[in-house]
Amino acid sequence: xxxxxxxxxxxxxxADRCNGCRGCEIACSAFHAEPKYSSVNPARSxxxxxxxxxxxxxxxxxxxxxxxxxxxxxxxxxxxGKEYDECGFCRAACPSRDMFKEPDSGLPLKCxxxxxxxxxxxxxxxxxxxxxxxxxxxxxxxxTEGRKQEELDIGLESLADKYGLDRLKDAxxxxxxxx
Amino acid sequence: MRYAEMGYHLEIxxxxxxxxxxxxxxxxxxxxxxxLGTSVKQHWDRVxxxxxxxxxENILIFSTGLLNGTPAFSANRTVVSFISPQxxxxxxxxxxxxxxxxxxxxxxxxxxxxxxxxxxxxxxxxNDKVEIRDARHLKGKGALEVQDLIRDELNEPNAQVxxxxxxxxxxxxxxxxxxxxxxxxxxxxGAIMGDKKIKAVAVRGTGDVxxxxxxxxxxxxxxxxxxINFRNANPIPDVMTILSGIGSPQEMVHTDEKxxxxxxxxxxxxxxxxxxxxxxxxxxxxRTQLSAIKxxxxxxxxxxxxxxxxxxxxxxxYMMKCFSKLTYGMAAYVDNLDFGFKIVQRAQEYGVDGFxxxxxxxxxxxLKENGILTDKDFEGCPPDEDKEGxxxxxxxxxxxxxGIGDILADGTYWAAKRIGNGAEEYAHNxxxxxxxVPIKLGMLDxxxxxxxxxxxxxxITQIEGNWPQAPxxxxxxxxxxxxxxxxxxxxxxKQYFIDWELRGDNSIPHFPTPPMCSEIxxxxxxxxxxxxxxxxxxxxxxxxxxxxxxxxxxxxxxxxATGMDIDRDELKRKVNRSRNLHRALxxxxxxxxxxxxxxxxxWRYRFPxxxxxxxxxxxxxxxxxxxxxxxxxxxxxxxxxxxxDDLEQRGILKDGxxxxxxxxxxx
Numbered sequence: 001x002x003x004x005x006x007x008x009x010x011x012x013x014x015a016d017r018c019n020g021c022r023g024c025e026i027a028c029s030a031f032h033a034e035p036k037y038s039s040v041n042p043a044r045s046x047x048x049x050x051x052x053x054x055x056x057x058x059x060x061x062x063x064x065x066x067x068x069x070x071x072x073x074x075x076x077x078x079x080x081g082k083e084y085d086e087c088g089f090c091r092a093a094c095p096s097r098d099m100f101k102e103p104d105s106g107l108p109l110k111c112x113x114x115x116x117x118x119x120x121x122x123x124x125x126x127x128x129x130x131x132x133x134x135x136x137x138x139x140x141x142x143x144t145e146g147r148k149q150e151e152l153d154i155g156l157e158s159l160a161d162k163y164g165l166d167r168l169k170d171a172x173x174x175x176x177x178x179x
Numbered sequence: 180m181r182y183a184e185m186g187y188h189l190e191i192x193x194x195x196x197x198x199x200x201x202x203x204x205x206x207x208x209x210x211x212x213x214x215l216g217t218s219v220k221q222h223w224d225r226v227x228x229x230x231x232x233x234x235x236e237n238i239l240i241f242s243t244g245l246l247n248g249t250p251a252f253s254a255n256r257t258v259v260s261f262i263s264p265q266x267x268x269x270x271x272x273x274x275x276x277x278x279x280x281x282x283x284x285x286x287x288x289x290x291x292x293x294x295x296x297x298x299x300x301x302x303x304x305x306n307d308k309v310e311i312r313d314a315r316h317l318k319g320k321g322a323l324e325v326q327d328l329i330r331d332e333l334n335e336p337n338a339q340v341x342x343x344x345x346x347x348x349x350x351x352x353x354x355x356x357x358x359x360x361x362x363x364x365x366x367x368x369g370a371i372m373g374d375k376k377i378k379a380v381a382v383r384g385t386g387d388v389x390x391x392x393x394x395x396x397x398x399x400x401x402x403x404x405x406x407i408n409f410r411n412a413n414p415i416p417d418v419m420t421i422l423s424g425i426g427s428p429q430e431m432v433h434t435d436e437k438x439x440x441x442x443x444x445x446x447x448x449x450x451x452x453x454x455x456x457x458x459x460x461x462x463x464x465x466r467t468q469l470s471a472i473k474x475x476x477x478x479x480x481x482x483x484x485x486x487x488x489x490x491x492x493x494x495x496x497y498m499m500k501c502f503s504k505l506t507y508g509m510a511a512y513v514d515n516l517d518f519g520f521k522i523v524q525r526a527q528e529y530g531v532d533g534f535x536x537x538x539x540x541x542x543x544x545x546l547k548e549n550g551i552l553t554d555k556d557f558e559g560c561p562p563d564e565d566k567e568g569x570x571x572x573x574x575x576x577x578x579x580x581x582g583i584g585d586i587l588a589d590g591t592y593w594a595a596k597r598i599g600n601g602a603e604e605y606a607h608n609x610x611x612x613x614x615x616v617p618i619k620l621g622m623l624d625x626x627x628x629x630x631x632x633x634x635x636x637x638x639i640t641q642i643e644g645n646w647p648q649a650p651x652x653x654x655x656x657x658x659x660x661x662x663x664x665x666x667x668x669x670x671x672x673k674q675y676f677i678d679w680e681l682r683g684d685n686s687i688p689h690f691p692t693p694p695m696c697s698e699i700x701x702x703x704x705x706x707x708x709x710x711x712x713x714x715x716x717x718x719x720x721x722x723x724x725x726x727x728x729x730x731x732x733x734x735x736x737x738x739x740a741t742g743m744d745i746d747r748d749e750l751k752r753k754v755n756r757s758r759n760l761h762r763a764l765x766x767x768x769x770x771x772x773x774x775x776x777x778x779x780x781x782w783r784y785r786f787p788x789x790x791x792x793x794x795x796x797x798x799x800x801x802x803x804x805x806x807x808x809x810x811x812x813x814x815x816x817x818x819x820x821x822x823x824d825d826l827e828q829r830g831i832l833k834d835g836x837x838x839x840x841x842x843x844x845x846x
Contacts, residue, residue: 030390037394040248
């Protein structure tokens with residue numbers, strides 16, 4: 001299989017510097033609005049600042065992949081005397097919680113590093129230098145499917161998991177008839 | 180589609196439990212913007228002047244500002260408005276934090292409470308779901324503690340909660356509304372919540388806030404961002420540290436308190452302590468502060484970190500901001516900073532205003548020292564030499580309204596009236612019945628005279644701002660300062676500042692001249708009124724020197740956010756309209772020139788004739804008559820003829836009374 005050059009995009013998070021302003025959530029949701037910048041909604045953001053103020057926890061977490069099943073076991077971390085909730089560091093959009101899901105449809109959200117921009121918008125609009133963007137080059141197998149197809153598959157898969165394949169097929173059939 | 184605003188209010192009738200989602204008229208936004216502006220209109224239309232603070236008809240409004248929920252940095256203020264139990268005028272304390280954006284995302288611009296609940300409740304708003312929930316089990320809980328209890332019982336960790344503590348439940352006149360690291364403190368909003376038996380208002384929203392021209396809005400924000408970075412990297416030289424940066428006063432960052440501890444008055448706003456800030460004090464206070472602060476924190480969408488998470492000794496954690504670390508210690512004459520961090524924790528759980536309350540406690544101590552209050556009033560109080568214990572004891576009495584605390588809970592003005600026997604002389608630091616910052620100075624400052632006397636906010640800390648507090652000693656410094664001053668409404672202010680000197684003919688009290696003072700004060704209060712309509716933190720705009728938001732960029736942001744095409748002049752006109760409506764509302768409640776007086780002892784050197792001239796010149800500039808009532812001409816210019824009609828019908832504005840009468844009065 002042919003190798004292609006790939007840029008690995010990395011956001012370094014210095015959570016100790018976070019002042020909890022949630023500007024990253026705002027910038028992210030505005031960038032991903034349709035049309036771009038036409039609306040703001042932190043609930044649609046692909047980065048979330050998990051906050052427990054009195055426990056001194058301000059933890060920016062990026063949306064990772066969608067998973068149809070929740071973990072069989074959970075973990076609770078204590079670091080420097082601070083106890084983080086179970087799933088505290090997890091990036092998955094999963095059935096156990098609302099995080100990283102579109103508030104209206106429940107469809108999963110995933111950080112795309114603001115493709116097309118010089119750097120992710122959350123990094124650009126974080127004025128306290130919590131988020132730092134880095135790139136590195138690697139060579140990987142050529143991708144055979146386009147990104148949009150991948151997103152479509154993920155979306156359909158999550159809907160099928162949530163409502164069952166039969167209901168999804170029925171809904172698709174109804175929509176096709178309408179059109 | 181509505182842009183920036185949501186276009187809906189939530190109307191909550193606490194007596195019947197009726198909840199309504201009411202669409203608002205876009206015309207009101209065009210006339211009054213939002214936030215304070217549109218809230219004042221609600222109060223004018225719905226609350227007749229006969230209504231007393233604790234009447235059913237005193238509506239309580241929690242309002243977002245027009246730019247809350249947009250990406251505008253530091254647009255996070257919630258304006259709470261009500262007729263104050265203390266001043267009996269329309270009060271509008273505000274809080275930062277995270278509540279207002281959450282309400283926007285839930286789909287509302289304001290929550291308006293009317294009437295009273297028969298028993299303790301809290302309001303839970305999650306998008307379209309609105310519930311008045313039983314709060315009897317939360318009665319007596321601390322204002323901070325209850326926020327987490329509510330989040331837990333709702334299983335909504337992202338809900339934002341504004342709540343009262345025991346002081347609000349007991350209708351203490353200086354009860355605050357607490358929310359995370361912020362509070363709406365001044366003038367007793369917590370007492371009105373308590374009177375209506377609302378323990379808390381919890382909100383969670385997951386809807387969109389739309390922008391009319393989002394791409395343009397982000398372009399403008401890019402400029403704001405660059406200026407924020409520039410200002411953070413370049414503090415203003417030649418001013419004291421606390422005035423050199425942007426944001427609210429950086430009291431959690433700075434440990435140098437020479438200026439506050441030596442320039443502000445100790446005790447019951449009495450004595451300045453020159454030479455207090457010794458090396459030992461500096462070491463001890465710095466150590467305490469650094470050990471107490473766990474992390475510097477911000478409000479919603481703000482790059483500054485004006486607040487802090489406090490973890491002091493074995494006390495429950497809390498969050499602090501601004502000046503309260505000093506207010507109790509200075510009022511109690513306690514020289515260690517530990518006391519400040521300890522007592523604020525308790526005061527915040529009770530939910531009391533950190534400016535007024537320490538003065539009330541110091542007032543009580545003075546009354547005892549002068550034999551007006553007696554040992555019987557202080558029965559059970561630690562001995563006089565235990566100044567810390569005495570303050571804790573008094574704070575407990577006040578919040579519980581027990582014994583003498585029941586009288587003190589009404590604030591110094593009303594407490595003095597009830598105590599009598601000469602106590603009024605000790606309630607000496609009030610304007611319009613409200614305790615002021617404890618500052619006692621030498622020479623009358625004409626600008627501060629006007630700001631103190633006339634503003635509807637009745638709190639100097641949130642009136643002043645873009646104009647420096649004092650002239651710079653050297654002409655070169657002044658010329659340097661004005662060189663880079665894009666925030667100016669008019670170039671002429673540069674000359675005013677260059678000509679302003681520390682001593683000589685061009686110094687206070689006679690310079691700036693009364694006409695110049697009127698222009699400068701009008702500029703300052705206009706900025707605050709804009710911030711209060713937009714929900715912007717004054718720390719990034721009206722309250723600080725050379726801020727990121729100012730009269731030359733607000734209108735561009737408003738236009739891009741809302742789609743209203745407004746210029747600078749139209750913006751000024753809108754807030755001037757709201758300012759005059761607010762003024763008229765207070766006039767209708769009896770406020771006039773007779774009430775516009777800073778404390779007698781605020782300055783040692785007073786100039787009664789000049790002060791009269793200042794007031795008259797400023798009133799004329801504002802289009803108000805001799806008594807400080809907006810004239811029909813001014814009200815007509817601002818499309819407020821209905822207000823002129825009302826004031827005339829009530830005999831507050833005499834038919835035809837205007838500038839001519841004003842001039843005759845002067846003549």
